[in-house]
Amino acid sequence: MNYDSRNAGEGEIRHTLEWNQSRLYRGSMNWQEDGRACFTCPEEGLDYLLYSRAEDRSVRLEDFAYLCLKPEVCEEHSMCFQLSFYENPAEEGHQPPAQEPQMRIIFGLLPQVETMVPFDFRILDSQVIFPERTPGRLKMSIFGKPVRLCDIGQIRLQTAPGFEAFHFAADKCFFTDAFPDCSLQKKQLIDELGQWTQKDWEGKLSGREECTRRLRALLEEAETSGDHFPFPDWDEFGGWKGKTFQKTGWFHTERENGRFWLVDPQGNAFLSSGLDCINPGVETRVGPVRDFIGEQAAKGCKEIAEYRPGTIAMSHDKKDFLNFGTENLKAAFGEGWKESWMKIVKHYLLSWGVNTIGNWSNREFIRFARMPYVIPMDAFCEEGFPHTPEAIFRDFPDVFSPAYEESAVRYAKGLEAFAQDPYLIGYFMRNEPAWAFVYGLNIAEEMLANPAQTVSKDVFVERLERRYGEVSAFNEAWGLELDSFEKLKKGIYKAASLSERAAADLQAFSEEMITRYVEIPARELRKVDKNHLNLGMRYAYITDKSLLCGSENFDVFSINSYQITPLEPVEQVSGWLDKPVMVGEFHQGALDKGLTAHGIRGVTTQKERGCAYRYYVEQGLTNPYFLGAHYFQLNDQSCLGRFDGENYQIGLVDVCMQEYADMTQAMRECHEGMYRVAAGEQAAWDRVPEDIEPIHY
Known part of the structure; x- marks a missing residue:
């Protein structure tokens, strides 16, 4: 060195x-x-x-x-x-x-x-x-x-x-000790349509004229097609007429012979084939990659927010983004581009047999489509999921603070506008809490390590003082040498490693904190809306069994699962809770078209993406707790990275709204038979896709 x-x-x-x-x-x-x-x-x-x-x-x-x-x-x-x-x-x-x-x-x-x-x-x-x-x-x-x-x-x-x-x-x-020079060489990596310039592939468009022609043809097809699902045994909601239950006018759950079903407002069995992020295009974060965008394309993005050396954060100014998909629609349809986009997308969803508009989808489209949908509750409150001025660890709030309960009341008000809508299946309380990504995490241990003074820490120290009485007894149990309980509030690093009693005390309080984290906002949501399903937290994965705390407040437990099938997490959760499970996210990508990274799951070709979709969903349907899965997402991500830098080939359509036909045809076939697979009347797709090590970050 x-x-x-x-x-x-x-x-x-x-x-x-x-x-x-x-x-x-x-x-x-x-x-x-x-x-x-x-x-x-x-x-x-x-x-x-x-x-x-x-x-x-x-x-x-x-x-x-x-x-x-x-x-x-x-x-x-x-x-x-x-x-x-x-x-x-x-x-x-x-x-x-x-x-x-x-x-x-x-x-x-x-x-x-x-x-x-x-x-x-x-x-x-x-x-x-x-x-x-x-x-x-x-x-x-x-x-x-x-x-x-x-x-x-x-x-x-x-x-x-x-x-x-x-x-x-x-x-x-x-x-x-100083921020380095991060200057980039100028190199155009993306064309005026938002396509990657460094390779060619079948279906890549030659330029603006061809893109406009294709989009107008798509609109004509959408306007002349029927406004219904292509399967005669489906009702208007996408439910299955082959099995009926009590008709309540709302989505709810039923269990028959051990099998869980969603039930649509008409009383028909329903399984959710969903699609997340139904929006016009995907934004490119321009600031970090401006040198890779051609001058012509960059005209659509002005007053770019610049990086400030020496800081962790970059500006989230909206002017820092450019949406090539939207620019392509505007060029083709002018002022009426949004309505044209909505017609095309609804046509796509119906033809693919997608019966649920998933998380983070365009609100105008939800109103236009009149299809079943779900919402992420934290996106419908200005301050997001309930929080407090001082956090415990990452985004985990001070759950014993009165401020948490007050924030939960404001958060729940976002549900008022949806409480009477029969097309709403239910709401996810939030998506992938950042604190829950850490394996073996003990929230109470991180609370003690955090020097911030919180109400939760005060409650914990008071509990310990009542339990142990004298500080000498506490010191003996925890392996410490404190002269008062008050000294605990100054911070202890890795306290769970001090002794078995310390680990047990911290684990018990950690579980109590997670329970409050869930039940306080869940209770407020139920006060606002008694008609719709609480679909849970959409955890990224189960890093610790304590993540199940508070799940008695959920009607459905949700998890995002990017494995080859959802069976392992569904079996794990249902074995602990005896509660139905919905998958909030999964996807597969390939490198034979367009982009330079697969996403979290990788396969060899677009045809294998279709195979992977069928294998994932239909194998999941063999489990009686599985209520469906939502694919992430409608559009490919930006070649140069969305807001956080993901640039995955995971869409059902490319930046010019051309569908990946091998993928969508397989989806259509999957959805046509999914109810019969769930009912045991048809065998599940069993060809394993050509799965490869993916490129993702």
């Missing part, structure tokens, strides 16, 4: 890390003519030791604010990188420590563009799960509990497993 004092700008102190073959645990490297290191990442992924406290004794991480890398992906597709932070491993040398890293930071990069990637050490407190983008970088995600710089024993640079060997070149790698 090289020490360079004030070598990159006045006042800056930098430590440069020289690439070294001896620090490579998995993969290989050589040197290019331009002096950069070129890495070959095997299918199982690269593993390189960037920093070792045992070996790099001259470096004090606490002296620096950033770790900076400058890679360039050599492939035609994006790549996913990972930094792993290990707390003082006992083992020395280059082998990975036996334990899991305390924290993982993953991020994506576009292909063939050299990009400076700074890691702000402030994010090691794990209070932010998705740090704001820096120039050129795609999405970054934080996984794990907080870690202190003084405790870091190793930092390893890794790449995600790939479907083949991947390559990247890397120039600079260094620690610094």
Whole structure:
């Protein structure tokens, strides 16, 4: 490791890390003519030791604010990188420590563009799960509990497993106390329609004239088609006339011979084939990628918000976005573009057999379509999900504070406008709470580690004082040496590791906190609306059984599941709760069309996407607790990244609203038979798709 004092700008102190073959645990490297290191990442992924406290004794991480890398992906597709932070491993040398890293930071990069990637050490407190983008970088995600710089024993640079060997070149790698130069080379990567310029594929449009012609043809088809589902045994809601239950005028649940069903307002059995994010196009976040957008296209986005060096956040000014999909519609239909879009989309949904408008969909379209729908409640309150001035950990509020109950009352008022609508199936209380992404998380432990003074902490300390009486008895149980209970409020790091009694006390209070987190707003929602279903929290995955606390307030438990089938999480949750389950998100993507990343699930081709859809949904239908799943999403994401940098080929339509026919035909066939599969009258689709390691971040 090289020490360079004030070598990159006045006042800056930098430590440069020289690439070294001896620090490579998995993969290989050589040197290019331009002096950069070129890495070959095997299918199982690269593993390189960037920093070792045992070996790099001259470096004090606490002296620096950033770790900076400058890679360039050599492939035609994006790549996913990972930094792993290990707390003082006992083992020395280059082998990975036996334990899991305390924290993982993953991020994506576009292909063939050299990009400076700074890691702000402030994010090691794990209070932010998705740090704001820096120039050129795609999405970054934080996984794990907080870690202190003084405790870091190793930092390893890794790449995600790939479907083949991947390559990247890397120039600079260094620690610094100043924000680095993140300038990008100008390179047009997206055309005026929003299509990726760096490759061709079947169906790619030649330009504006062809796009307009295609969109107008779609509108003509939509206006001449029937306004109904193509299946004769479906009613107007998309319910199944082959099985009837009590008619209440609202969606509700029934159980027959162990099988759960939704029931539509006409009393017919209903399973939810949903589609999330039904909106005109997807916005591109321009600020971080302006140098990759052509001048003609960039005219649609003015007064771009600029990055402020030295800060974690970038501006969320709406002028920082450009929606190519919307621009294409405006060019084709002028002032009437929104109505034209709605007609085309409703035609698509009916023809595909999609009977539910999913989360984050356009509100005008919901009113226009007159189809069953669900809503994300936190999107219908200006302040979002109930919160408090002081948070416990990430977005987990101070649930014993009166401010939480007051916020819950305001939150529930957002449901008033929907309480009498029979097309509303129900509401999700929120989506993927950031606090719930951490495996083994104990909210009460994080509450004690947080120096903030909260009502929840006061309640917990009072409980402990009543339980133990004397502080000496408490000290003996917890393995501490405090002179008063009040000292607990100043903060204790990793308190659950102190003793078995400490872990038990914290776990019990953590579960009580999560229960309050759910039941207080759920109670207020039920006061506003007794007609519709509470569909739960849409957890990303079950990181700890404590996430089930408060679920007695749900009519349906919801989870987002990106596995090859939803069976494992559905069986897990239903086995614990004996409650029906709905999947809020899943998808599959391929690289044969348009974009440079698959999404969370990857397959080889568009045809295999269709196979994967059928396999996912129909295998799920074999479980009697499964009420349906909502595909994420209608549109492909932006080639250059949406607001957070995701750029996945996951849509049912591309940026010019052309459907992926292999995918949508398979969906139509799936939906036509899904009720008979659920009733046991038809076998489920059983061909396993050609699943491959996906590119996602």
